[in-house]
Amino acid sequence: MPNQLAPEYAQLVHDLAAAIGTRYVLWRPEELMMYEYDGSALDMARPDIVVVPATTAEVAACVRIAATAGMPIVARGGGTGLSGGSVPAAGGVVISTGRMSKVLQVDDVARTARVQPGLINTDLSEFTAPWHLHFAPDPSSQKASTIGGNAAENSGGPHCLKYGITTSHILAATVVLADGSITDIDNTAPDAPGYDLLGVIVGSEGTLGIVTELTVRLMPNPEGVKTFLAIFDDLDSASDTVSAIIAQGVIPAALEMLEGQGIALVEQSVHAGYPLDAQAVLLIEIDGMHEEIAAQTAQIEHICAHFEARELRVAQDEEQRKKLWSGRKGALAACARLAPHYHIQDGVVPRSKLTEILRLTRDVAKRQRVHIVNIFHAGDGNLHPLLLFDIREEGIIERAVAASEEILLACVNAGGTISGEHGIGIEKRDYMKWLFSEDDLWAMRQMRACFDSRGVMNPCKLIPTGASCGDIKSARAGAKALAAGAWI
Amino acid sequence: MEKPQTIAELASMVRDTTGPIVPRGAGLHQAIGNPAHPDSTVVDMRALNVVSDYIPSDLTITVGAGMVLGDIQDILAVNRQWLPWDAPQHRHATIGGLLASGLSGPLRHGAGAPRDWLLGMHFVTGDGRIIKSGGKVVKNVAGYDMHKLHIGALGTLGIIAEVSFKLAPLPDADESITITGMSIEHAHKIAYVLRKPPFNPSALLIEATPHHIRLWARWQGAAAAVTRQVNIARARQPIAKPATAGSWDHLLNTPFSKSHGHAVQLRMGCAPQSLESFYPALQAIAPNATFHIMPTVGLMRLYAPQMPDVAALRAALLPFGGYVVVEIGEDPMRWGPVPANIAIMHQLKKAWDPDNKLNPGRYVIE
Numbered sequence: 001m002p003n004q005l006a007p008e009y010a011q012l013v014h015d016l017a018a019a020i021g022t023r024y025v026l027w028r029p030e031e032l033m034m035y036e037y038d039g040s041a042l043d044m045a046r047p048d049i050v051v052v053p054a055t056t057a058e059v060a061a062c063v064r065i066a067a068t069a070g071m072p073i074v075a076r077g078g079g080t081g082l083s084g085g086s087v088p089a090a091g092g093v094v095i096s097t098g099r100m101s102k103v104l105q106v107d108d109v110a111r112t113a114r115v116q117p118g119l120i121n122t123d124l125s126e127f128t129a130p131w132h133l134h135f136a137p138d139p140s141s142q143k144a145s146t147i148g149g150n151a152a153e154n155s156g157g158p159h160c161l162k163y164g165i166t167t168s169h170i171l172a173a174t175v176v177l178a179d180g181s182i183t184d185i186d187n188t189a190p191d192a193p194g195y196d197l198l199g200v201i202v203g204s205e206g207t208l209g210i211v212t213e214l215t216v217r218l219m220p221n222p223e224g225v226k227t228f229l230a231i232f233d234d235l236d237s238a239s240d241t242v243s244a245i246i247a248q249g250v251i252p253a254a255l256e257m258l259e260g261q262g263i264a265l266v267e268q269s270v271h272a273g274y275p276l277d278a279q280a281v282l283l284i285e286i287d288g289m290h291e292e293i294a295a296q297t298a299q300i301e302h303i304c305a306h307f308e309a310r311e312l313r314v315a316q317d318e319e320q321r322k323k324l325w326s327g328r329k330g331a332l333a334a335c336a337r338l339a340p341h342y343h344i345q346d347g348v349v350p351r352s353k354l355t356e357i358l359r360l361t362r363d364v365a366k367r368q369r370v371h372i373v374n375i376f377h378a379g380d381g382n383l384h385p386l387l388l389f390d391i392r393e394e395g396i397i398e399r400a401v402a403a404s405e406e407i408l409l410a411c412v413n414a415g416g417t418i419s420g421e422h423g424i425g426i427e428k429r430d431y432m433k434w435l436f437s438e439d440d441l442w443a444m445r446q447m448r449a450c451f452d453s454r455g456v457m458n459p460c461k462l463i464p465t466g467a468s469c470g471d472i473k474s475a476r477a478g479a480k481a482l483a484a485g486a487w488i
Numbered sequence: 489m490e491k492p493q494t495i496a497e498l499a500s501m502v503r504d505t506t507g508p509i510v511p512r513g514a515g516l517h518q519a520i521g522n523p524a525h526p527d528s529t530v531v532d533m534r535a536l537n538v539v540s541d542y543i544p545s546d547l548t549i550t551v552g553a554g555m556v557l558g559d560i561q562d563i564l565a566v567n568r569q570w571l572p573w574d575a576p577q578h579r580h581a582t583i584g585g586l587l588a589s590g591l592s593g594p595l596r597h598g599a600g601a602p603r604d605w606l607l608g609m610h611f612v613t614g615d616g617r618i619i620k621s622g623g624k625v626v627k628n629v630a631g632y633d634m635h636k637l638h639i640g641a642l643g644t645l646g647i648i649a650e651v652s653f654k655l656a657p658l659p660d661a662d663e664s665i666t667i668t669g670m671s672i673e674h675a676h677k678i679a680y681v682l683r684k685p686p687f688n689p690s691a692l693l694i695e696a697t698p699h700h701i702r703l704w705a706r707w708q709g710a711a712a713a714v715t716r717q718v719n720i721a722r723a724r725q726p727i728a729k730p731a732t733a734g735s736w737d738h739l740l741n742t743p744f745s746k747s748h749g750h751a752v753q754l755r756m757g758c759a760p761q762s763l764e765s766f767y768p769a770l771q772a773i774a775p776n777a778t779f780h781i782m783p784t785v786g787l788m789r790l791y792a793p794q795m796p797d798v799a800a801l802r803a804a805l806l807p808f809g810g811y812v813v814v815e816i817g818e819d820p821m822r823w824g825p826v827p828a829n830i831a832i833m834h835q836l837k838k839a840w841d842p843d844n845k846l847n848p849g850r851y852v853i854e
Contacts, residue, residue: 109680168604186828188759191590191757191787193813194827199639200636247545288709291716295712348626350548377627381546381625416623417627419628420628424631443619446839448632450832450839462631463631
C-alpha cells in the first residue's frame with residue numbers, strides 16, 4: 001500500500017496537524033483501517049483522515065478545518081456501535097474522542113457528574129462508587145463503550161427497564177456545531193425558556209454536532225439487589241412469564257431472556273450455570289428497599305410457578321450474581337461457537353406481543369436456513385435476534401438480510417419499532433420509511449438543517465437521503481467475524 | 489372558535505387558516521407567556537379526547553391531546569396503573585395543554601419529568617402537516633425525539649394532537665408528612681436528609697408563604713418500605729405530621745383558585761446544589777409571595793398579588809446559571825436574557841411554521 005499522502009489532502013492534514021499536533025492526525029492506510037468499522041457487522045467504509053483531539057477547542061478547530069474543506073465529519077467513541085453510526089459512510093474526517101476520557105467533576109449533592117465524551121461507561125460508575133452513586137444506563141458494551149457514544153445513540157441496557165434510557169440521564173452537553181462554534185445546551189436548571197434542544201441532541205447519532213462534554217445524572221445505589229435465574233422447558237412459558245411480571249405491576253431492575261441454542265452456547269463459553277437443555281432462561285433482577293424486594297420476590301416466585309418454570313435459582317452472593325450476569329453480557333461473543341459471522345437486530349414490540357414475535361423468529365430461522373439466537377431485553381419488549389452464519393456459504397448473506405428484514409417488519413406491524421437502543425445509522429436507515437411518512441422525514445431533515453445546513457455532520461445516517469449516499473447493500477463489504485469483544 | 493374532531497380535521501383547519509392560531513385545551517393556563525395575538529383563531533382541542541390505544545399489560549397508553557389528565561388517571565387506576573405526573577389542576581386540564589405549558593409537580597423528584605414518560609407524539613406543523621415522532625413502545629431510538637421540543641413550547645412549534653406515554657404500576661402505599669415552622673434554609677437541609685438512604689421519597693416540596701414555611705415529603709411503593717421510611721422520618725422529626733395524598737393536590741391547585749387572587753406567577757430554576765445560597769435573597773426580594781420550591785429538582789414557582797422586583801431576583805439567580813420567567817403577569821422582560829442557541833430555535837420555528845401562524849409572539853421564540 002502506498003505510504004504517501006494523497007496530494008488533495010496535504011493541506012488539510014497540514015492544517016489539522018497545526019491545530020492539534022502531528023501525532024494526533026492519522027492518514028496512513030494502516031492507521032485508518034482500525035476506523036473503518038464498528039460493532040455492526042455489515043457496513044464498512046474507510047475514513048480519509050482520523051484526528052484525536054484532546055479538548056473542546058481542538059475538536060472545534062478540527063471541525064472548522066474539515067468543514068471548510070467540505071469533508072464529512074464523523075465522531076467516534078469506543079467504536080462498539082451496532083448500526084454503523086461511527087462508520088464514515090461518505091469518507092471524510094473521523095474525530096475520535098479517545099483522548100477525552102476524564103471525569104471532570106462529581107457533585108454528590110446535585111448527584112451529577114461532568115465528564116468528557118470518551119469516558120468508558122463503567123469507568124464512571126467505578127469512579128463514583130465511593131459516593132454510593134452510579135450512572136444508570138448500562139449497555140452490554142459498557143466496559144468498552146463511551147458515555148459520548150451512549151448519548152449519541154441514546155443507548156439502553158438491561159437496567160433501563162426500571163431507570164430509563166440514556167436521554168433521561170443527560171442533563172447538559174457542550175456541543176461543537178458544524179461551523180466549528182461551541183455551544184452549551186444545558187438543562188441543569190430545569191424548564192429554562194427555549195426549546196428542549198438537548199432532547200434532540202441525545203440520540204441524534206452525531207448528525208447535529210459533536211458532544212465534547214456532558215453533565216450526567218447519577219443515581220443512588222439501591223439498598224438491596226436480588227438476582228434470579230428462572231429456567232424453562234418451553235419458550236412460550238418464559239415469554240408469558242415476562243408479560244405476566246410486567247402486567248402484575250412488578251418493574252424489575254432488569255428482565256432478560258436467553259432462548260434456544262443460545263443457552264448451551266453461552267454455558268459452554270462462560271460456565272454461568274445455565275442448564276444445557278433448557279429452552280429459555282430468564283435473568284430477573286430486582287432492586288430497591290428490602291421490603292420492596294421481599295414483596296416482589298413473592299410475586300416473581302408465584303408467577304414463575306404458575307408458568308411452570310423448571311427451577312428458580314437465586315444468586316446467593318455478589319459472586320454468583322456476577323456469574324449469572326456474565327452469561328448475559330458475554331452472550332454475543334459466546335455465539336461465535338456456532339458460526340463465525342453475525343448480524344444483529346434490535347426491534348421492539350409491545351410487551352404483550354413477545355410470545356407471538358418469538359414464535360415468528362423461530363419460523364423465519366427455519367425457512368431461511370439461518371441460525372437465530374435470541375438474547376434480549378425481554379422486559380422492554382426489545383428483541384435482539386442474533387443471526388449466525390458463515391459467509392463462505394453461498395447466498396447466506398442475502399438469506400440473513402431477508403430473515404432480519406422479515407422480523408423487523410413484523411415488529412413494526414405489531415406496533416413496535418426498528419431499533420430500541422442500537423440506533424439507525426446506516427444499517428436501518430432505509431427501514432425508517434416503514435415507520436415514518438415522507439412528512440415525518442421532512443420534519444427531521446428540516447430540524448437537522450437548523451443545526452447543520454450543509455449536512456457535513458455524519459452524513460448518510462439516520463434519515464433516508466437518496467442518491468448521494470448510494471445503496472447501502474452494495475456498500476456492504478461483507479460480514480466480519482465475531483470478535484471476543486462484541487456485545488448486545 | 490374551531491373544534492376539530494380528528495387530527496386530519498385539525499391539520500386541514502390549520503392549512504386553511506391564514507391568520508394566527510391559538511391551540512387551547514381547557515383554557516386553564518392560557519395566561520402563561522405573552523398574550524395571544526388579538527386576531528387569533530382559537531382551536532379548541534377538547535374533541536380530540538379519545539384513548540386510541542391502551543393495552544394494560546403493555547404499560548403504555550396513547551390518547552388524544554384534548555383528554556383531561558385526571559380522566560386518563562381514572563382509566564388507568566382501574567388497572568392499578570398511573571402516569572406519575574402531578575400537574576396543577578389535573579382534574580380539569582388537558583394533557584396537551586399541560587405539556588405545552590410545561591407544567592409538572594413535586595413528583596418530579598422521584599419520577600422524573602413528563603419528558604421522561606413521553607414515548608411519542610403526533611403534532612401538526614404550521615403548514616398543516618401531521619408529523620409523527622417517536623412511537624408507542626417503551627424503547628425506541630428511531631429518529632430524533634422531536635416530541636420533546638413541544639414540551640413547554642406553548643404551541644409555537646406545532647399543535648400537540650396525540651401523545652403516547654409509558655405508565656407505572658400504582659404504588660401499594662402512599663404516605664406523606666409535613667413539618668412546619670423553620671427557615672427555608674433549614675427546610676432545605678431537612679429535605680436533603682430525607683433524600684439520603686435509607687430514604688427514597690417520591691416527592692419533596694418546600695412551601696413558603698408570608699405566614700409559614702412547611703416541608704412536604706411523600707413516599708410511595710411497597711407498604712412495608714413506606715412505613716419504615718415514614719417511621720424513621722417521624723422519629724427524627726417529632727414535629728412531623730401526617731398528610732394525605734389529597735393535600736398535595738390542594739397544595740398544587742391553591743395558587744390557581746379564584747379566591748387566592750394571585751395575579752403573578754414566576755417560574756425560577758437553577759441547578760439544585762445552588763439553591764441554598766439563593767434563599768435569603770429570594771425572601772428579601774419578595775416578602776409577600778408564596779413559594780413552592782422543589783429543592784432537589786432545582787425548580788421553584790412564586791405566586792404573588794403584585795409583581796416583585798424581577799430584576800433583583802434575576803441578579804440573585806443568574807450567577808448560579810439560573811433563570812426567572814414571568815409566567816403570568818406583565819413584564820417587559822418576561823423571559824429574561826435571550827436563551828443560548830436562540831438562532832437554532834428561530835430556524836426551527838421558521839422551518840416548521842413558515843408563516844408564523846402558531847401562537848405568534850407568545851413564547852420567547854418569535
